Amino acid sequence: MNSQFGERIRTLREKQNLYLRQVAPLLEMDTAQLSKIEKGVRQIKKEQIPILADILKTEKDELLILWLADQLYDVVKDEKLATEAMQVAEKKINLINRKKK
Amino acid sequence: MNSQFGERIRTLREKQNLYLRQVAPLLEMDTAQLSKIEKGVRQIKKEQIPILADILKTEKDELLILWLADQLYDVVKDEKLATEAMQVAEKKINLINRKKK
DNA sequence: GGTATATTTGTCAATACTTGACAAGTCAAT
DNA sequence: ATTGACTTGTCAAGTATTGACAAATATACC
Numbered sequence: 001m002n003s004q005f006g007e008r009i010r011t012l013r014e015k016q017n018l019y020l021r022q023v024a025p026l027l028e029m030d031t032a033q034l035s036k037i038e039k040g041v042r043q044i045k046k047e048q049i050p051i052l053a054d055i056l057k058t059e060k061d062e063l064l065i066l067w068l069a070d071q072l073y074d075v076v077k078d079e080k081l082a083t084e085a086m087q088v089a090e091k092k093i094n095l096i097n098r099k100k101k
Numbered sequence: 102m103n104s105q106f107g108e109r110i111r112t113l114r115e116k117q118n119l120y121l122r123q124v125a126p127l128l129e130m131d132t133a134q135l136s137k138i139e140k141g142v143r144q145i146k147k148e149q150i151p152i153l154a155d156i157l158k159t160e161k162d163e164l165l166i167l168w169l170a171d172q173l174y175d176v177v178k179d180e181k182l183a184t185e186a187m188q189v190a191e192k193k194i195n196l197i198n199r200k201k202k
Numbered sequence: 203g204g205t206a207t208a209t210t211t212g213t214c215a216a217t218a219c220t221t222g223a224c225a226a227g228t229c230a231a232t
Numbered sequence: 233a234t235t236g237a238c239t240t241g242t243c244a245a246g247t248a249t250t251g252a253c254a255a256a257t258a259t260a261c262c
Contacts (some may be wrong), residue, residue: 005244014123020238021236029222031239033223035237035240036239042242045218064187065182068180068183069175069189071176072187076172077197081162082194082198083191085170086194089170089171090184091127094184097184133208133209133252133253134252135209136209136252140210
């Protein structure tokens with residue numbers, strides 16, 4: 001389980017019976033790139049997520065959450081203190097969100 | 102509140118009555134760099150954290166957690182779905198940690 | 203005012219990292 | 233052994249980050 005985003009879009013693509021060769025051009029990339037994205041070797045650009053959501057007929061938000069989660073995971077994946085760091089970060093986010101109201 | 106790490110080390114440095122000019126050379130950087138790190142404009146290198154913890158007579162883990170939290174925060178700071186993404190990431194971390202046992 | 207010390211800000215070349223593009227590879231089906 | 237789908241490797245080009253320095257600002261003291 002290397003990339004939740006990648007796994008998800010592969011599942012969705014297969015569900016739609018689409019080949020890499022069909023999807024890649026819509027994102028203006030080659031199949032090699034898209035293959036790597038699905039495998040989690042490379043990251044898709046944030047701006048491409050809505051396009052992909054359309055193609056795969058799924059919610060943009062669902063994909064964005066998974067994509068962000070992958071980025072977050074990347075930061076702390078080998079850290080003993082991952083959970084603690086996440087808690088601190090979360091606290092800060094909640095603080096900011098409260099302010100925005 | 103731009104960088105929890107930066108704020109913390111500034112507080113600690115001041116508590117020790119140290120000047121940037123005194124601390125910076127110990128980290129092999131100039132005061133300008135360290136100033137930016139304290140302000141959260143730039144990031145310190147992970148490997149420098151233990152050195153800094155020694156200088157500031159604090160726990161390496163405390164600083165590392167704050168530093169990681171800053172990196173995490175950076176990923177999702179402008180995201181409506183920040184909290185959701187954090188939850189997904191956390192779930193994955195817990196899953197992996199359980200496996201490691 | 204002027205000087206000194208501490209910190210901050212701006213700039214920019216050097217370095218490091220990521221991406222795009224292509225070629226060559228594997229794998230499965232026929 | 234050919235075809236189609238996908239994967240992997242490589243590397244130049246494009247981006248981003250860092251290190252180093254100069255200059256600016258801030259504060260305190262005389």
